[in-house]
Amino acid sequence: MKHFTIHNLQSAAPNARPILEGLAKMVGFVPNVFAVMGGSASALNGFVEVTKQFGASSLNATEREIVHIATSVENGCSYCVAGHTGFAKAQKVDDAVIEAVRTRGTIADPKLAALHDFTRALVIKRGHVEQSELERFRAAGYTEAQVYEVIIGISEKTISNLTSISLDLPLDEAFKPFAWEPEEARIAA
Template sequence: MFRSHTVDSAPAASRPLMEATIAEFGQLAEPVARLAESPETLDGFLHASHLFESSTLDPLSREVVVMTIATRNGCRFCVTMHTGRLRKLEAPAEMIKALRAGEPLEIERLEALRQFTARVLATTGEVPDEEIEEFLAAGYTTRNALEVVLGIGTYTMSTFANRLVNVR
């Protein structure tokens, strides 16, 4: 139903976004090719993703947030792609396995982040103060808490869109 666009077949407003993605990553990822059908959706995801990547959360923490969302939302492509990112970050194999299974992490700080992310999702942001305090006690900041929300928004959009357009 949803076609996989090339730069030539995509709507005009999606073409510069696709070209920028190719320039940055050396190829056109399937989600980008399919999301190109809606320049607004593609631009929204790419912009939000860039903002999340520039947050004060370190790269490994960002990947914990993304994997927590991807596994919860059942986005196989996202889980596979972000498993690759975790490997590039030299994350321990046990950590990758736990994230893929939605299980507790051995690294306490990252487990606090995983739990906080899951709790924000489960409560649609209405996290009890004591649980926010636990997150802060693990070494994160109130800014980080809001950056988790940014990650949730970004990757909920991504996982839902990827599932809608049937990206495998």
């Protein structure tokens, strides 16, 4: 890791401590990507709020994890792919779906495949998607509101991707069984 502190409840900024305490209760530990932001209550609050809003979207757990993992794969974020693989497994997301997203493979369910493709297109093209890509996403059964929800999910994950990559965050013990390297996705692509 580059020279940044992974905070704990004692070293975190006073206004960040309650947020980290809440995360520890909810997740069972404070993931490093949140802990490193513990030095700035503003940064941590912003990230947590975007995370909450995406969690409150109309997308179900499988769909949210597809957005999280696909964004992280396209951004080459080993930390976030591993972390969200763990979260996806905890939420009982189908292993075949998880593996397809981790490797840029094919998802058998056409609606989930459309979400995967749309998410990847938004990230790869930095939002400059074609009208036909929007139409394919909508034709698969997604709404206009869900276009915005996918964008919020990508935004949330981009915050953690940039944080994790730029600081070279070490994987939390809980995420180590799900380690991933960008080469895995390049080989399958």
